[in-house]
Amino acid sequence: MPPARSSGSPSAPAAAEDEALPVKDRYLKYALLAPALLVCAATLFYPLLQSLVYSTQDWNLGRSPAPEGFAGLANYAALLRDPDFLGSAKVTLLFTLPSVTLTIVVAMAMALLLADNGRLQVNARTLLVIPFAMSPALIGISWRFMLNPEFGVVDAVVRRFLPGLSPVPILSDPVLAMAALIAVDVWHWAPYFMLTFIGALAALPRDTVDAAQVDGAGKVRIFFEIMLPQLWPVLTIAILLKTIFSLKMLDQVVTMTAGGPGVATDTLPHMVYTTAFRFYDIGYASAMAWLLAVVMMGLAMLYSRFVMGSSK
């Protein structure tokens, strides 16, 4: 049994405990952690640091199989002057804001509808999880086919009920293509957040809702004034997570629109992907990826803070 921790400074007793342990026990924790640290170092820290190094180098695979020289911050400076990069950042925001908002709203609406444990609700929840269980790349390819103006099911429906509008080349219209991308993203992610919200709703203390009902509050008022404030920590975490997911979304852009029509759906992850793996400009793509990574790391830190905070 471990010795009881004394009160006072938290680090001093811990250090004292360490010193009290036999030498082999003192190093045991590091030995136990070593495999995990090695895996993290090999798969996370090394690639991350290596890409940071690449971002300061001039390296195009079309010119050379190895980095050609130190470029300092030239890649970053070029990025901030690159209208394509700035345009792509704008497209990423245009995608992220509605996709996060709609996913959270739709997921919450579904959670409220399906929170009870009746047979209908349980079956509906099971069915609704299917989109989330599908591979994102497969989702993109499937939707591209479904939105095909000639053979797709969407146009078949339009042709049946609104023949004057058919064919609808949705993915070749800049606004509709972005709307389709957002809709598919919401379709994909809303079930996941629905399950999160159902869990949160189940954890709400029932007496506060009961008390409000006794006081004559309507369902809408109970939701906005009683439930929502209590759900806020979970909502915040969900919004942060979904923002990260939206910022890094690549699969559907590659498989559905390839950033088009024009550059209407050319998000930053897609631009990083094409710059690195189509144009082979590894240095420039690494700089781009790092700018995106910094934003994501900020969000991840906020997320961690909220998760740690709410678990205390």
Add this chain to the structure above:
Amino acid sequence: MAGASALPAFAQTTLPYALKANKPHAGKTLNVLLPPASQFRAQEKRLAEFEMLSGIKVVYSYVPYGQLLDKITTEAVAGNGAYDVIAYQDSWLAALSGYFEPIDTVVKADALDLARYPKVFSAASIYEGKNYGLPVRAHPQLFFYRKDLYAQAGATVPRTWQEMIASAKLVQEKTGVPGVAMDYVKGSGFQNLWLWFNCLWGHGSDLLDAAGKPRFNDAAGVLATQAYVDVLVKHKVANPGSTQFNEYDMVNSMAQGASASMMVWWWTYSVLTGARSKLKAEQVGFAPMVRFEDGRSPTVAVIMPFGISKQSRQKEAAWEFMKWVTNPDLEVAIVTDKSDPATADIVATHIATLADEKVNQANFGLPAVALKSLDGARGLPKLVVWPQVASVLETAISEMVSNGKPVKATLDDAARQVERITQRAGGRRG
């Protein structure tokens, strides 16, 4: 085993195809990286012949076409020489030339006559004066049309772009089937640029001028691009789905009876007449690719040469294989063998094969028509920054067709982007 029957005729000292006698590389194994194609499967079936002649074993490794460039680049960066012979597309050569071995010396030593290929094919593997391969797979453009719909409408098979528009209009009016399928969408390997190049070259413009500056936005380039988008925008003879079609969708549209014609690579004939097509072979007509300038402008060809990897540790053995795999006898044997659908193919690269009567009989006369299409054909530009430039151009086409952006302004903007790309191609050091 296919191809083995001819072997006893080969004497060891006078081997065919300039192969070295006495099997100096016997026991070696060559690895070949290439995309899946029935032509390559057919070669694979006949590898025993090469092994018997040279003692060299060859292993084919297939990588889907969409991932081939990534795979070549990854292998080049890894630098482990895992592949000895690699298939690549002509437009990739400028970026990949550093990873391939020039073969000019061995071509000369073995007196290999490159005049056996159409000029556009033999030029495909030449970059900055050096030859980096031999053509093995190549595609000329053809004009495909619905014979039944053209007959019903009383339309004539077009020779020029202008005639194509007129015929498409007539067929569309008389039959209700969209006159032509186009592939304007971006993001499918720059497919929306091939027909644009027909228009561009047909109007006397080009991608870049002699100084390497963008030229496609000059007056002729604007007219050419306008002609390209007008098929849909002004003449309204393109299938309305064309804004969202890639090449696969375009071919499928015609195969499903939803478009009356299209301009595309010759290999699609097998799709149009295949088991999954709604069309019968007698409904599918083909003609040489339509041209501008009363039928004199260049058409486009895409070529896939085989090259020897610079990192190969068996370059001499690889050259022996190159000589065998590009021999015209093997090509004729493959294109006339229709016994197995998995290895039946129409693709040939030698002038003699394309003109061969027996080959044409076995392939519906397609090779002879293809040869006409190849007259004066040009390959895609070879630029180190081709992927970036092509990406800008495919986006510009997409914006003009889908977003209704004006041609001149869009091309000017694209030209500025291309200029930036070519300027920074030298790197960002210093």
